[in-house]
Amino acid sequence: MPINQRKFGLKRSIEGLADLLTINLLAYSLPVYFHNPILFYPYISLVWIIISYRNKFYEVYRYTKVTYILVLLFRQFVFMFLALYAYIGFFKQPNVSRLYLGIFFLLIVFAISALKFSKYLFLRYYRKKSKSDLRNVIVIGKNQKINQLVEVFNNEKSYGYQFFRQFSTSKEQFDLEGCLNYVVDNRIDEIYCSIEGLEDDQILNLINFADKNFKTVKFVPDNKQIFSKKLNFEYYDYVPVLSLKEIPLKIRTNYVLKRTFDIVFSSLTIVLLLSWLTPLMAIIISLESKGPVFFRQYRKGYDFKLFACYKFRSMAMNKAQDEQQATKNDMRVTKVGRFIRKTSMDELPQFYNVLMGNMSVVGPRPLLIKHTNDYVDKIQKFMLRHYVKPGITGLAQVKGYRGEIETDLDMKNRVRFDIFYVENWSLFLDLKIIFQTVLNVIKGEEKAY
Known part of the structure; x- marks a missing residue:
């Protein structure tokens, strides 16, 4: 954020x-x-x-x-x-x-x-x-409504907007790539756009850029249909502005509700389960193979920042552990490791990650850095997964998309469910996913290896 x-x-x-x-x-x-x-x-x-x-x-x-x-x-x-x-x-x-x-x-x-x-x-x-607490903004387009919005930015200083530049959308003058570079170079926070004069692919590229770079894009409405995604209708003084449907967890009350749930749930799990299970797992893991009890792996999480994700070690120590995903009948997996991976017990130390604040109980599963780098530009709206904290379990996982990624379609389907979760979060959805996760663990999962 x-x-x-x-x-x-x-x-x-x-x-x-x-x-x-x-x-x-x-x-x-x-x-x-x-x-x-x-x-x-x-x-x-x-x-x-x-x-x-x-x-x-x-x-x-x-x-x-x-x-x-x-x-x-x-x-x-x-x-x-x-x-x-x-x-x-x-x-x-x-x-x-x-x-x-x-x-x-x-x-x-x-x-x-x-x-x-x-x-x-x-x-x-x-x-x-004081000219503090400002949001840096640009506008794209030149018409009556856009010009009125520029006047609002320039005259209503109490709103706290710092207007930088107005881009014309005429075919002779408008360069979308140059505009987006300007946004990055000048640390622009919000982009206000009239879709009049823009091609559909330019609108789509603008939205994808905003998702990928954590920018806010809003539209000044005209008679052209934008797209099917739900919109919020707001007024800046008397100028109507459309913004993309806000991600639920960007609303502070939702964030506080989810974070409170995470703290309570992870604390109970640590006190009631991990307090006695961790020493027991330490003994069992150490008896079979040499190495640390906990396996630490760095992954990209919330806001695309690196964090250390913890698990009970389920493999013998190897050089490919940070890059190569576990496959079926993987020789690196120990006997104890097969059991704890099958029952998802290896993921339990991530409740410490939840308590520390770099993960959530439910959210998009954090991917290997290699997979993140491979797919960030391949899959549309991939970066939207990083608008929320990664989870121990997630919607994609309870829908069967967990474990080894064998084809690009596996990743596309996983990301599709992750994006649905991000855009439609509710506490009820979290509880439903947790309940389904418990059922899946009891029944056993085919790709848990």
Whole structure:
């Protein structure tokens, strides 16, 4: 994830924590007499998180209008009001003062609204005066709407956009390759494009370039159909802009939800399983062959960065272990190794990777660096797999695409499922994949060798 997006996510996390702290401090300071007050704090915190997630309460962008924030606040507090008074009946709290509970609610409305508008106005002022927290942008095309967008970038300094250049799409002047080189050389973050005057293959090349280089591409609509992928419709001042459907895990609330699940799941696995299994595996592996208990292999992960992926060693030490994938009846695999590979026990140390933060329980499986280098330019949208953390298991694996890659079609099918996962992530999908993985381990898998 680009640095600007990470900063944006951090700001939203801080805002959410500040809201939770405010709500809990108000609950503690008011004389609302609960039968079991210690229960109220986790209840109100969890309710706030769930409502915020469902309402996208923290999805406020630099171009968001004040009217939209008012809608967010209204929607948030309607559900909060219902949840607050539902607590009385659900947990049977007859002694609670309805008056003080109402005062508590009104104070939450005032405090959270003040915090949200203060942050919104402060960031607009900060970007305008300090010229910091800027997004570098270019536009492609020259027409009325595009020119209006350029005026927005130049005049609305509080939005925090640094306009670099406008490219004409006339056949005599437009050079797509030169434009893309300009984006890389000048560290452009976002590309705004009118599809008027562009060929279909140029649009496709532009989208593929954005996916591969972690850039954001958005379109100013005209009457030409773009493509079938879902689009988001936004307004920059009064200029309509279309952006590609946002990857779910780029939304901070989704990312926090998945990361929380990863931490809880990996911690339980390490404490309840690996704490006693690791010493046992160390003895068994060492008795059969010399070498370390853990096998460490570097692979490309999130944001295309290298990380060390850990496994229980299942092979005798060999020079080709980092480049050559295990094949059927591979002579390098030990007797213990065949068993732990068949049952996927060799992958269990990757829960340490999950806890450290460079892997997830579910995600696209990290490939050998050789395979990554071979297929990054062969398969369309290959780089989209690296928009999320790699996983111990994944959708492609439960669909049968695991183990040895024998043909290019094997890799294409694997990447196809990986891309579907990245673009359609949900916690329910993760749980479904984990459940299917357990079933596959119990039944045994043909390509687990």
